[in-house]
Amino acid sequence: MYFDFYGLKYEPFSLSPDPRFLYLAASHKEALAHLRYGLIQQKGFVVITGEVGTGKTTLIYSLLSQMPQQVISAFISNPVLTRNEFFYLLAHKYGLGEIENKGDFLVKFTRFLEEAHKKKKNVVLIIDEAHCLEKEILEEIRLLSNLETPHSKLINIILTGQPEFNEKLNVPDLRALRQRITLRYELEPLDLKETNAYVQLRMAKAGAKDAGIFTHAAIDSIYEYSGGIPRIINLLCDHALLTGFVKEAKIIDDKIIGECAKETGCLKGDRRGKQTRTLSGKTDHKKHILMWFLIVLLLSASAAFVYVFFSKLEQGREILEKIYQYF
Ligand SMILES: Nc1ncnc2c1ncn2[C@@H]1O[C@H](COP(=O)(O)OP(=O)(O)OP(=O)(O)O)[C@@H](O)[C@H]1O
Ligand SMILES: [Mg+2]
Known part of the structure; x- marks a missing residue:
């Protein structure tokens, strides 16, 4: 809808985990390295967890798209x-x-694994949304991982899921599985700089020629509302481009992001990013006003106190009382 208006060829902020739009932030790089290790290791389980929308499935699709022979x-x-x-x-x-x-x-699968082993092939099982696995299936998966030669395992298993998967694994019944996990990694949301790079990369890959469509203040705001979670960034940016198009705004600023956040139900405090620095150099106005109000209050109270203390005038006391009554 807004493609022509912003000079785009593709949808920049689609919600599908399309590896063409892959952006590898530091944490994504590390998670991908763990996943790749999970393909070639001959030991046990690799577990990757991460908050909803941080990019676990996207990383798996990227892994699948470049699978070694x-x-x-x-x-x-x-x-x-x-x-x-x-x-x-x-x-x-x-x-x-x-x-x-x-x-x-089991008969067919064991035969299949042994033949693969003879051909020097690695067999890998990747399960996404692992936090949804029933305990009995987790137990079956563990038993599959027991299929081995005297020197190595015949199957590698990669499990990815939301952070609650770690809690699920912590129950005593699953300690045998827990002991077989050779690598664990927690995928982190993007930081402010990465949020900026992510938005710019997706816009560029979608065909945008202008790198300044989203202002620095808009990126600050996107980061504050999304907490650096790619799915929320996509949601906000897509909405913002649509709103910008309707308003005929070639540039997306923080005001448009604020409007879109309201309309999409994103609350600032909800997922406020960890970083307090901004790209635009702007500070939070509400915080600024509150800070100045407190400074003025403190100064007037001190002045009144000094006046009363030194002059011991009745009038000074009255002023102090009035100030205290007022606040
Ligand atoms: N590294 C990335 N590069 C490009 N896009 C990403 C990246 N990570 C996430 N996204 C985008 O964010 C959205 C959510 O990503 P994804 O579905 O992979 O998250 P998830 O962690 O699997 O979420 P859930 O826990 O809900 O399954 C997708 O639309 C995807 O396009
Ligand atoms: Mg997913």
Whole structure:
């Protein structure tokens, strides 16, 4: 809708985890390195957790799009499954053909893993939304990871999910699985500079020629409302471009972002970014006013106190009393 107005060829802030728009912030780089390690290691589990919307699924898609040739992978994005459904799905993903029951699956799967091992292929199972996994499925996954030769595991497992997955893993029943986790990483939201780079990169990849469509004050505001969470950044920026288009504003400033935040239900205090510095050099006006009000109050109280103390005049006391009554 607003493509022509801002000189764009594609949608810059789509909510799909499209690897073409991948931006690797420091934390994303580290998480991706952990995921890559999970492909080639011959040991156990890699677990990546991160707040909702921080980019876990996007990183997996990026990993899948550049899969090394020696890796045979299966990706499960919706692991809310019964035990049988889980085995059927795995058989389908690894091309094992029809299976009748768990025993049948295990026979076929073990044969498949041994053949892959002989061909020097790494078999990897990637499960997203791992916080949704039932305990019994987690236990089955652990048992699959027991399939091994005397020298190495036959399957590597990568689990990604929301931070509550860590709590789920902490229950005593799952200690055996916990012990097999060789790497864990918590994906962080973007910081202010990264938020700016993220917005600029997505705009440039969508075809924008002008790097100044979002002002520095707008980026400060986006960071404050989103706390550096990419999904919220996308939501705000998409809305802002639409609002800008309707208002015929070629430049998106902090006012437009503020309006969009209200309309999309983003609250400033909710996810306020950790950093207090700004790109624009502007400070929060409300904070400024409050600070000056307190300074004036303190100065008047001190002046009145000094006046009363030194002159001991009745009038001074009255002034002090009045000031105290007023505040
Ligand atoms: N590193 C990134 N580069 C580009 N876009 C990103 C990145 N991380 C996240 N996004 C964008 O943010 C949105 C949310 O990302 P994603 O779905 O990967 O988050 P998630 O952590 O998997 O969220 P959830 O916990 O809800 O599953 C996507 O639209 C994606 O385009
Ligand atoms: Mg996801």
